[in-house]
Amino acid sequence: MEIILAEHAGFCFGVNRAMDLALKIGKDKDGKVHTLGPLIHNPQAVKKLEEVDVRVESDIEKITEGTVIIRSHGVPPEILEQAEKQELEVVNATCPFVKTAQRNAKELMEEGYDVVISGDQDHPEVIAILGYTDNQAIIVQDESDFEKLDNLKKAGVVAQTTQSLERLQKLTAYLLKNVSELKVYNTICTTTGQRQREAARLSKKVDMMIVIGGYNSANTNRLAEICSESGVKTHHIERAEELNKDWFKNIKKVGITAGASTPNWIIKEVLKRMSEIKEKHEENLEENILTKG
Ligand code: F3S
Numbered sequence: 131m132e133i134i135l136a137e138h139a140g141f142c143f144g145v146n147r148a149m150d151l152a153l154k155i156g157k158d159k160d161g162k163v164h165t166l167g168p169l170i171h172n173p174q175a176v177k178k179l180e181e182v183d184v185r186v187e188s189d190i191e192k193i194t195e196g197t198v199i200i201r202s203h204g205v206p207p208e209i210l211e212q213a214e215k216q217e218l219e220v221v222n223a224t225c226p227f228v229k230t231a232q233r234n235a236k237e238l239m240e241e242g243y244d245v246v247i248s249g250d251q252d253h254p255e256v257i258a259i260l261g262y263t264d265n266q267a268i269i270v271q272d273e274s275d276f277e278k279l280d281n282l283k284k285a286g287v288v289a290q291t292t293q294s295l296e297r298l299q300k301l302t303a304y305l306l307k308n309v310s311e312l313k314v315y316n317t318i319c320t321t322t323g324q325r326q327r328e329a330a331r332l333s334k335k336v337d338m339m340i341v342i343g344g345y346n347s348a349n350t351n352r353l354a355e356i357c358s359e360s361g362v363k364t365h366h367i368e369r370a371e372e373l374n375k376d377w378f379k380n381i382k383k384v385g386i387t388a389g390a391s392t393p394n395w396i397i398k399e400v401l402k403r404m405s406e407i408k409e410k411h412e413e414n415l416e417e418n419i420l421t422k423g
């Protein structure tokens with residue numbers, strides 16, 4: 131059995147940076163340290179942070195002292211103002227690419243455009259970008275939201291960094307036909323597209339795909355969808371222990387990929403467990419040959 135790991139799998143630049151920062155602060159600081167919401171959509175990474183006393187709190191008003199770490203998705207500006215009012219020390223780990231999307235949205239609003247965000251309305255990153263437009267932007271998830279765009283004249287578009295290019299293209303094509311002026315910032319992060327393209331390519335070459343990452347991680351779920359869509363048997367797992375040796379019967383090639391929020395140590399555990407399964411299969415195969423011989 132051949133095991134092929136996608137070249138780009140696991141933590142992206144922004145998540146890696148946020149995790150490193152949080153681990154360092156957890157180890158160095160004496161006072162209380164909180165992240166506002168789980169730093170990463172991965173329960174094992176959250177647990178690792180708890181080990182250095184970095185706790186998760188979802189409501190800024192409940193953090194009464196110490197340091198608050200802003201995660202890579204960013205927050206609306208009023209949350210930063212609130213943290214300042216509460217005299218908290220703020221460590222802003224917003225990914226620089228997300229900050230660009232926030233800045234672009236703010237500029238568009240100031241230039242008088244009707245701001246349109248291509249993204250998921252419940253995603254914290256989108257909620258944060260919305261805040262930079264005084265909560266005036268229109269959020270468009272897919273075609274079913276296009277009716278919200280009627281009557282716009284001058285539209286300015288930004289995208290959630292993990293948005294698919296296809297959705298952004300559909301939105302801009304629609305707007306182009308309906309508005310007299312259109313300005314588009316392509317704020318999609320290349321990491322996402324690169325991982326998705328690689329997952330699609332790899333899943334066409336193997337008999338089975340293993341996708342590693344939090345069940346609550348949107349980008350991991352999307353990778354699993356892409357692999358399934360290419361017709362290959364796909365298993366989405368969070369941890370090595372979930373691997374079932376029966377999955378690997380009659381499998382010659384296995385591809386592995388992992389979401390942008392999946393820590394490297396989990397990928398390593400999965401690879402180790404798969405090598406053990408592989409060895410066991412080869413031993414069984416040899417035994418069968420010897421018995422038959
Ligand atoms: Fe940043 Fe892109 Fe990751 S926007 S958080 S590097 S997916």
